[in-house]
Amino acid sequence: MAPTSVGAMAGRRPYEGRWDGLWLLGPLLLFLALLLGFPAVANLVYSLSEVRFTGLWSPRWVGLDNYRTVLADPAFWGAVGFSARFAVAVTAAQLLLGFALVLALDPLIAKRRWLMAFLLLPMMVSPALLGVMYRLMLNDFVGVIPQYLQLVGFSDNLLGVDWAFTTVAVIEVLQWTPFAFLALLTAYQAIPGDLVEAARIDGAGSWAVFRRITLPLMVPALAITGFIRFIDSFRVFDHIYVLTGGGPGTLTQSLSIYIYRTFFQQERIGPAVAASMLLLLASVVVLRLLMAQMLRGSRG
DSSP states (O other): HHHHHHHHHHHSTHHHHHHHHHHHHHHHHHHHHHIHHHHHHHHHHHHHEEOOOOGGOOOEOTTHHHHHHHHHHHHHHHHHHHHHHHHHHHHHHHHHHHHHHHHHHHHHHHOOOOOOOHTSSSSSSHHHHHHHHHHHOOOTTTTTHHHHHHHHTTOTTTTOOOOOHHHHHHHHHHHHHHHHHHHHHHHHHHHHHHHHHHHHTTTHHHHIIIIIIIIIHHHHHHHHHHHHHHHHHHHHOOOHHHHHOOOTTTTTOOOHHHHHHHIIIIIIIHHHHHHHHHHHHHHHHHHHHHHHHHHHHHHO
């Protein structure tokens, strides 16, 4: 029996096993094609067409006109500028705070695991619900935060022109720093203890261990976490729309809010979809550059 089985296996062509694998992957590939492929093709068609809600099945081809319209719109570039500044600011703050919390709380969490539930609680709340909560707390008339700030002589409107950007950025940092903390804590706890112990035996201090061992080994985790948070922050919508609606004026209008207003309020489906395709293209380019940099670093 064994020789026959071995002979049968030896007699099979090398590509037969590959076809078996493709047949097994077939249902998954079909599902992904329906889930991702159809919306991608539909968005591409709509971005190159003039279409209305009453005629979604009969778009009129206009070529690249929608892209030209979007790229010539000052509101689009204003939204891109806000989203970029917002994403850079909150991502940097989340990485710094998350890493600092990892270094400070890792010994404590090792002894009291239940603390993780409290530390991760903010990111479990829906961003829209969080926006409603802060909208009530920051209200000039009934909000508890302005009342306490007035006691120390601060009377500015935190959702006004001077403070709107800072307010929405702080709320984003408070909600999503736990994500950065969790991702960086996992990478920090994976650092081999033998390296740290050997460095201390050789006389290295805490700063030397951090600079020579901890930080270099944490760079990949910092890069991946930073990329995830940057993309998520760049397309922020929920809590900013609830808090300010993109205002005052268009001061806090993110790219997602711009697309929402163009699509639903102005009913300009083609330009809205074109803007979303540009956002997708920018995300793919950033991801490609990051992956190339990481692969170059791993090979080096």
